[in-house]
Amino acid sequence: xxxxxxxxxxxxxxxxxxxxxxxxxxxxxxxxxxxxxxxxxxxxxxxxxxxxxxxxxxxxxxxxxxxxxxxxxxxxxxxxxxxxxxxxxxxxxxxxxxxxxxxxxxxxxxxxxxxxxxxxxxxxxxxxxxxxxxxxxxxxxxxxxxxxxxxxxxxxxxxxxxxxxxxxxxx
Amino acid sequence: xxxxxxxxxxxxxxxxxxxxxxxxxxxxxxxxxxxxxxxxxxxxxxxxxxxxxxxxxxxxxxxxxxxxxxxxxxxxxxxxxxxxxxxxxxxxxxxxxxxxxxxxxxxxxxxxxxxxxxxxxxxxxxxxxxxxxxxxxxxxxxxxxxxxxxxxxxxxxxxxxxxxxxxxxxxxxxxxxxxxxxxxxxxxxxxxxxxxxxxxxxxxxxxxxxxxxxxxxxxxxxxxxxxxxxxxxxx
Numbered sequence: 001x002x003x004x005x006x007x008x009x010x011x012x013x014x015x016x017x018x019x020x021x022x023x024x025x026x027x028x029x030x031x032x033x034x035x036x037x038x039x040x041x042x043x044x045x046x047x048x049x050x051x052x053x054x055x056x057x058x059x060x061x062x063x064x065x066x067x068x069x070x071x072x073x074x075x076x077x078x079x080x081x082x083x084x085x086x087x088x089x090x091x092x093x094x095x096x097x098x099x100x101x102x103x104x105x106x107x108x109x110x111x112x113x114x115x116x117x118x119x120x121x122x123x124x125x126x127x128x129x130x131x132x133x134x135x136x137x138x139x140x141x142x143x144x145x146x147x148x149x150x151x152x153x154x155x156x157x158x159x160x161x162x163x164x165x166x167x168x169x170x171x
Numbered sequence: 172x173x174x175x176x177x178x179x180x181x182x183x184x185x186x187x188x189x190x191x192x193x194x195x196x197x198x199x200x201x202x203x204x205x206x207x208x209x210x211x212x213x214x215x216x217x218x219x220x221x222x223x224x225x226x227x228x229x230x231x232x233x234x235x236x237x238x239x240x241x242x243x244x245x246x247x248x249x250x251x252x253x254x255x256x257x258x259x260x261x262x263x264x265x266x267x268x269x270x271x272x273x274x275x276x277x278x279x280x281x282x283x284x285x286x287x288x289x290x291x292x293x294x295x296x297x298x299x300x301x302x303x304x305x306x307x308x309x310x311x312x313x314x315x316x317x318x319x320x321x322x323x324x325x326x327x328x329x330x331x332x333x334x335x336x337x338x339x340x341x342x343x344x345x346x347x348x349x350x351x352x353x354x355x356x357x358x359x360x361x362x363x364x365x366x367x368x369x370x371x372x373x374x375x376x377x378x379x380x381x382x383x384x385x386x387x388x389x390x391x392x393x394x395x396x397x398x399x400x401x402x403x404x405x406x
Contacts, residue, residue, distance in 0.1 A: 004256055005394045006369040007187050008346040008360060009197075010331065013279040017269030017295030017331070020226060044200035051281075057339065059217050073220040102214050104342055109197025111188035111363050113344055117212070134210040159201050169207035170215035170340040171178040 007112040012051050014106070021075040028068050030061075033090035036152045037101065037118055037145050040082040044160030048082020052107035054157075058100065061089040074101075090151065094120075097129030100145070105157060105167075114167040118155050121147045139166050179340055179397050180256070181209065185366030192363035196320055215340040216399070222265045222299075222335075232298035234268075234310040238291030244273025244311035246387040249375065253304045253334065255341065256398030260304030267333040268308060269295040275316030284316050309387065315354055327354035327361065334396065341396040348374045349390070 015022070037056075041049045056074040065071035078084045091100055099117035106113050119129055121144050126132065132140050142165045145153035157165050190202030235242050253261040271277045271294060274286035278293045292311055300306045315325045329346040336342055348355060355361050355374070364370045372395070381389025 003368055003372055003395060004182060004186050004397060005343065005345060005372050006364045006366075007343060008331075008373065010333075010344055012281055013271075013277040014269060014331065014333075016278055016293060017267055017297075018333075020297070024226065044204075047200070049201065057214075057220060059214055059339075070223060070226070099212075099214070102212075102339065106344060107201055109195070109199075109201035111190060111192065111195070111198060111202065111360070113342060114203060114207070115340070115342075117214075131210060131212055135208060160204050164203060164205055167203055167205075167207045168210045168212070169179075169181065171209050171211045 009108055009111050010053060010106045012108045014053060015077055018053060018075060018077075021070065021073075022077060024070040025074045025076060028065070028070065028074070028087065030065060030068065030087070030089040032064055034151060035088045035090040035100065036085060037088065037155050038083070038085035038152075039145075039154050039156040041078050041084065041105070041107075041157040042082060042159065042161075046161070049078055049107055049159070050080050050082055052078040052082070052084075052105060052110075054078065054084050054086075054106070055104040056086045056088070056101040057104070058088055058091070058102070060091055060093075064089050064092070095124035097123055097125030097127070097132065099131060107159075110159070114165075115170060116157070116165055116167050117143060118145050119143055120145050120153055135166050142166050178211075179215070179399050182397075183366070185364070186369040188363035189365060192359060194321070194359035195363050198363065216338045219264065219335045219337055219339050219341060222297075227265070227297060227299060231296050232308040234292065234294060234296045234308065236309075237293050238289075240291045242272065242289050242292035242311050244289075244292070246309065247312050248307060248309050248381055248383060248387050248389045249330070249347070249392055250305065250307040250381055250389065251392040251394060253300050253306065253394045253396065255337075255396050259398065260302070261300055261334075261337050261341070261396055262302050262304055264300045264337055265297060265335045266300065266306055267295070267297045268310070268330055270310065270313040270330040271316055273311050273314055275314035286314075286316065312349070320359060325354055325357075327352045327358050332394070334394065336396045343394075343396055345394075346373060347392045350374055350377055
């Protein structure tokens with residue numbers, strides 16, 4: 001086994017180098033049913049993080065976004081109030097408790113990227129969600145996006161604190 | 172595809188940085204306090220995001236060729252091989268790089284360091300590894316710059332790397348440092364990695380073989396992403 005290369009923060013200045021993917025995300029125009037997941041990223045003092053970058057990956061959307069600039073992938077920078085928004089193609093199969101998107105979080109002061117995932121509150125299969133069942137019950141809510149309107153969900157990221165988001169180390 | 176029946180090994184203690192490393196102030200409220208939860212998800216070993224080839228242009232690998240003229244500073248070539256922990260090459264995989272210029276200034280609206288911008292250098296690029304996991308790009312050697320974390324806080328010269336790997340769980344963002352820099356031992360970001368070998372894994376090597384005549388000096392920087400096949404079943 002070879003020695004793993006360590007991780008480092010993105011720092012405060014990734015935006016120009018990562019802009020091509022912000023732009024491609026903006027240019028996505030999914031033709032099918034749409035779904036929005038939006039929220040705010042907070043630090044341990046409850047302050048919004050205005051220089052985070054979040055990537056969302058929805059492998060099931062790859063086929064349906066084949067004609068789009070960047071199928072199945074989104075990259076967004078958090079705004080001045082820590083806000084972010086993902087506009088997605090709605091999953092074909094709903095109600096199986098699978099994540100609607102897999103999210104990777106990056107920020108200044110975050111020395112290793114963090115993996116997490118989002119399931120939808122009104123997913124009929126939530127009780128059988130394979131990923132939620134691996135999470136202690138008291139922390140599951142951090143992965144569940146709350147329904148705000150038709151196909152519009154709120155999901156916040158907390159880096160620390162009582163509602164610290166569950167971050168994954170995939171096996 | 173390969174590696175479907177085994178698991179990603181846990182990262183050994185100290186190899187990844189400490190999420191909260193108090194000398195690096197921004198980690199105090201941003202580093203998760205709970206350990207990452209070991210979970211299994213089929214998505215983790217699905218093929219990573221594949222950048223549409225139309226978005227990767229050959230010139231994206233030459234950071235010195237983005238302006239109307241030639242940038243100031245020491246031109247260098249950086250090359251290396253990306254493999255996983257099992258020694259398998261990470262092939263046709265996207266790498267992004269970004270950095271400051273030869274005066275220590277980022278092309279970024281939030282960088283207020285009183286060093287000059289270079290109208291011929293923006294400091295970012297992207298490219299793919301080849302079928303052997305090898306990559307190469309051309310750039311200008313970045314400089315150290317102050318960052319206000321503590322008195323006389325200067326970041327050692329570094330190039331940021333973002334790698335997508337071949338499967339989703341291999342995603343990595345890191346920084347490549349230059350050999351012989353006296354700022355390494357003083358830098359809280361570099362030293363948030365407690366394992367000595369892991370810290371040194373981020374220091375490139377100078378290579379006279381990779382230098383190109385009168386044109387540029389060469390550095391090599393090999394990268395190891397997480398692997399699965401070496402992990403015993405049942406861990």
